[in-house]
Structure formats: structure tokens, C-alpha cells
Amino acid sequence: MKQPRVLKLYNSLSGKKEIFNPITPGYVGMYVCGPTVYSDVHLGNCRTFTSFDVIYRYLLHLGYRVRYVRNITDVGHLTDDGEDRMAKGAKVAQIEPMEVAQRYAVGFHDMMRIFNNLAPSIEPRATGHIPEQIEMVQDILERGYGYERNGSVYFNVIKFSQDHPGVYGQLSGRVIDELMAESRDNLKNQDEKNHPADFAIWMKARPQDLMVWKSPWSTGFPGWHLECSAMSTKYLGKTFDIHGGGNDLKFPHHENEVAQSNGACGCSPANYWLHTNMLLLNGKKMSKSDGNTINPPQLFSGDSEHISKAYSPMAVRFFMLQAHYRSTLDITDDGLQAAEKGFKKLMDTYALLQKLPVDARDFDGSESEHDRAILALIEDAYEGMDDDFNTAIAIAALNELGGYVNKLTHGQIPHNDVAPWVIERLKSVFSTFLFDIFGLREEAAREDNGTVDNLMNLILELRANARAQKDWTSSDKIRDALAAAGIQVKDGKEGVSWEKV
Numbered sequence: 001m002k003q004p005r006v007l008k009l010y011n012s013l014s015g016k017k018e019i020f021n022p023i024t025p026g027y028v029g030m031y032v033c034g035p036t037v038y039s040d041v042h043l044g045n046c047r048t049f050t051s052f053d054v055i056y057r058y059l060l061h062l063g064y065r066v067r068y069v070r071n072i073t074d075v076g077h078l079t080d081d082g083e084d085r086m087a088k089g090a091k092v093a094q095i096e097p098m099e100v101a102q103r104y105a106v107g108f109h110d111m112m113r114i115f116n117n118l119a120p121s122i123e124p125r126a127t128g129h130i131p132e133q134i135e136m137v138q139d140i141l142e143r144g145y146g147y148e149r150n151g152s153v154y155f156n157v158i159k160f161s162q163d164h165p166g167v168y169g170q171l172s173g174r175v176i177d178e179l180m181a182e183s184r185d186n187l188k189n190q191d192e193k194n195h196p197a198d199f200a201i202w203m204k205a206r207p208q209d210l211m212v213w214k215s216p217w218s219t220g221f222p223g224w225h226l227e228c229s230a231m232s233t234k235y236l237g238k239t240f241d242i243h244g245g246g247n248d249l250k251f252p253h254h255e256n257e258v259a260q261s262n263g264a265c266g267c268s269p270a271n272y273w274l275h276t277n278m279l280l281l282n283g284k285k286m287s288k289s290d291g292n293t294i295n296p297p298q299l300f301s302g303d304s305e306h307i308s309k310a311y312s313p314m315a316v317r318f319f320m321l322q323a324h325y326r327s328t329l330d331i332t333d334d335g336l337q338a339a340e341k342g343f344k345k346l347m348d349t350y351a352l353l354q355k356l357p358v359d360a361r362d363f364d365g366s367e368s369e370h371d372r373a374i375l376a377l378i379e380d381a382y383e384g385m386d387d388d389f390n391t392a393i394a395i396a397a398l399n400e401l402g403g404y405v406n407k408l409t410h411g412q413i414p415h416n417d418v419a420p421w422v423i424e425r426l427k428s429v430f431s432t433f434l435f436d437i438f439g440l441r442e443e444a445a446r447e448d449n450g451t452v453d454n455l456m457n458l459i460l461e462l463r464a465n466a467r468a469q470k471d472w473t474s475s476d477k478i479r480d481a482l483a484a485a486g487i488q489v490k491d492g493k494e495g496v497s498w499e500k501v
Contacts, residue, residue: 145263151204151218243270
């Protein structure tokens with residue numbers, strides 16, 4: 001009997017890889033912190049959500065039923081000067097805050113579709129879950145981990161840390177002294193707090209605040225960190241399997257989520273915490289102030305000083321998948337060009353693979369050397385994904401499998417040296433990885449493929465006519481011109497073929 005695959009995840013909470021054991025066998029609850037919809041989605045967000053899209057896809061492929069929850073933050077996320085990001089965007093554009101939220105939420109969803117990311121199972125909005133957030137504040141107060149001052153409610157970090165030694169700070173690896181003044185509300189009402197490390201879970205509204213609700217303490221709005229605690233609890237339970245987000249959310253956002261959930265129910269919110277790493281541009285942190293930045297539309301149009309040409313969304317997606325999600329990813333023009341070629345090469349291999357005939361001969365059950373090598377590479381691809389979703393290892397294995405496809409196509413490996421069921425397995429695995437797990441789209445790599453095929457057929461026919469007439473000068477000229485254009489012509493026993501190199 002075939003053994004189930006063993007999936008390992010790097011858990012930010014423990015700082016090590018752990019075997020994944022879901023709370024309920026066969027079911028996975030996963031929460032990923034979504035965007036704050038006050039501006040266009042940036043490339044770092046795209047990397048994070050694309051990484052978790054692959055994670056979601058692989059869990060589905062393994063047969064899990066997955067409830068994937070990704071929120072929309074449309075209230076309570078404060079800037080460093082204490083102003084709500086949604087209200088600030090509304091004032092700048094002179095429109096209603098909900099217009100800001102709707103405009104950028106639509107843009108976010110459009111970008112996710114462009115990157116071919118699957119929609120989550122549930123996409124709750126913070127503004128749609130104010131009652132749940134008020135209820136969680138009440139639970140925290142009743143358990144003694146919150147206090148009310150002048151209509152605002154604060155989480156008592158010091159008391160929580162005394163009652164739960166080592167919990168607050170475990171996720172981010174910081175100590176209380178380092179955490180003291182780093183909350184997002186650190187410039188607002190500091191004098192109301194018992195301690196600088198305390199953070200607001202409900203904030204009393206000021207006259208200029210636009211998005212406010214009534215609560216037992218005041219007319220105001222919830223703290224940014226509270227929404228994810230309330231919504232993940234509502235849809236996934238008090239403790240669920242996976243919580244994800246960008247590395248920049250470890251503190252204060254995720255650290256405060258851990259504290260809030262423990263403070264409200266005495267339980268940790270998630271068993272596994274997964275975090276994606278940051279993007280660099282030409283080896284440096286992205287920064288609008290010094291011009292070292294690029295956004296997705298600029299990548300797709302080529303309208304940026306940092307790149308020499310436009311890149312398709314699938315080439316950019318493939319570029320992201322070439323690095324492990326926990327690794328820093330440096331965007332360079334050379335790297336994007338290499339990814340574009342690598343993506344097209346895999347898609348060309350897939351096209352060749354579809355043309356490989358499956359021999360209907362009787363099979364005696366034995367495995368050849370080529371059979372074993374192909375099956376071992378297939379296992380390598382799966383083992384890469386099982387090892388904390390390492391797409392880079394899986395891509396490397398597929399590229400090696402591509403070598404066997406080319407050899408089979410051009411007769412360097414006789415078809416009868418590979419078992420029919422191995423060919424079928426190879427076709428199935430290639431398709432599954434490229435489209436179901438990696439989430440790539442074939443048509444993006446093969447735009448105008450019919451036109452190109454027709455032109456190449458005509459060119460190869462002209463070359464064949466020249467060779468038949470022993471016009472070697474014309475034949476060689478066509479071959480050399482194609483080579484200069486990045487197209488290699490191969491003369492094999494089964495006829496002439498071509499491929500991009």
C-alpha cells in the first residue's frame with residue numbers, strides 16, 4: 001500500500017521545520033493576512049499571495065479539504081502619525097472611505113486574477129465583523145488582560161507576559177524592552193497606557209475620524225490587530241492549522257494576534273505560522289523616496305528604468321517560484337530574462353511531451369534504467385514540495401525531466417526503453433505541477449503559437465526544398481539565421497524539428 005506523503009513546514013513559532021499534522025485529519029484551516037485596501041497592491045504583496053496560492057494549491061493536490069480565509073483590511077490600520085489609512089486615502093481623493101476600499105479591493109482582485117491566484121474560500125472584511133471584534137474585546141476584559149481608559153481599551157502586555165512567560169515575543173524573537181514602543185498606535189494617547197508596550201484593541205473616535213461604530217466603551221473603531229484575531233476565530237475556530245503572511249507582519253501584527261487570542265480564550269490561534277520573505281530590487285530594499293521601486297503594471301508594460309522590456313505575468317510568477325518563499329528575492333532584469341526563458345522552456349517541454357506516443361506494446365513489469373531515473377526525478381519534485389513547499393527544487397527536477405523528454409522526442413532514447421505507464425506518469429506529473437500546483441498558464445507562454453508554427457513550417461519546408469536540390473548554401477543560411485534568432489533546427493531520424501533555445 002502506498003504511504004501518504006509527509007509534509008514538513010517551517011514554523012516561525014518554533015523556528016524549525018515540523019511535520020504537518022492538521023487538527024482534523026484530511027482538513028486544513030488556513031488564514032492569511034490580506035491587503036489594506038487604501039492604495040494599489042504592491043509587488044511584495046503579490047509575492048506573498050502568490051506564495052500562499054501555491055501552498056493552497058499543493059494542499060488541495062495532496063487531497064486536503066482546505067478552508068482558506070484571507071481578509072480585507074478596510075478599517076483600523078493606522079499610519080505612524082495615528083491616522084487611519086482608509087480615512088487618509090479618502091481625504092486625499094475627496095471620496096468616501098468605502099469608495100477607497102471598493103476601488104482598491106477591485107484592483108487587488110484584478111491583480112490576483114492576472115497572477116492566476118485562486119480565490120480564497122472566504123474573504124471577510126474588517127468592517128463587516130465589528131460585532132465579533134467588540135465581543136473579543138469584552139472577552140479580553142473579562143479575563144483581565146485589557147483595561148479601559150477614556151473610552152479606549154488597551155491590551156495589558158505586561159500582565160499577559162507575567163501570566164504567560166515566553167509567549168509574547170516568541171514569534172518575532174524579541175523581548176519586551178524591544179517591543180515597548182513599536183505598536184502602530186504608539187503616537188496616539190500614550191499617556192493613557194499602563195505601559196508603552198500595551199496596544200489598543202478599541203480606540204475612541206476623534207472628531208476627524210470617519211469610520212466609527214458604537215461600542216460599550218465609546219463610539220470608535222477596533223485596533224488593526226484585532227480584526228484578524230476575530231475573523232480567523234469566527235471562520236476557523238479558536239485554534240486552527242496555518243496562519244500566514246509577510247515577514248513584516250511578525251511584529252507587531254502577528255505577535256499581537258497571538259496575545260489577543262490567548263487573552264480572549266486562553267488558547268493559541270494557530271499551530272503553524274508561515275512567513276514569506278521580502279523583495280529587493282537590484283540588491284536594495286525597495287524605496288519610493290530614492291526611486292528604487294517597481295510595481296506590477298510597470299513589469300508588464302516595461303515602463304520602468306529598472307527593466308529593459310515587458311514581462312508577462314506568468315514569467316513574473318515563474319520568477320517568484322524560482323526562489324523558496326522564505327528566501328529574499330532580488331528582482332533584476334537579468335533574473336527576469338532568465339526566468340522568462342526558463343518558463344518558455346518548460347512550456348515547450350510540456351508541448352513536446354504531449355506529442356510523445358504511448359506505446360501500446362505488452363509490458364512485462366520490469367523497469368529500465370531510464371524508467372528508474374524518470375521516476376526518481378518525479379519523486380524529487382514531490383519531495384521538494386513536501387520540504388516546506390520548495391518550488392525551486394521542484395522546478396529543478398522538472399527541468400531534468402525535460403532532458404528525458406527531449407531525448408525521447410529526438411530518438412536519443414528509444415521509446416521502447418521507457419515503459420508506457422512511465423510516459424503516462426510523466427505526462428500527468430508535468431501537467432499537474434505546471435498548471436495545478438505552480439498555477440502557470442500555458443497560453444501565456446505560447447502567444448500567437450499558431451502563427452509561429454505556420455511560419456516555422458513554411459521556413460522548414462523552404463529549407464527542405466533547398467536540401468533536396470543540394471543547395472547547401474541556402475539551407476545553411478536558413479539554419480544559421482534561425483539560430484541567430486534563438487531557434488535550433490534538429491535533423492533526426494523521425495524528421496526535422498525545432499525548439500527555442
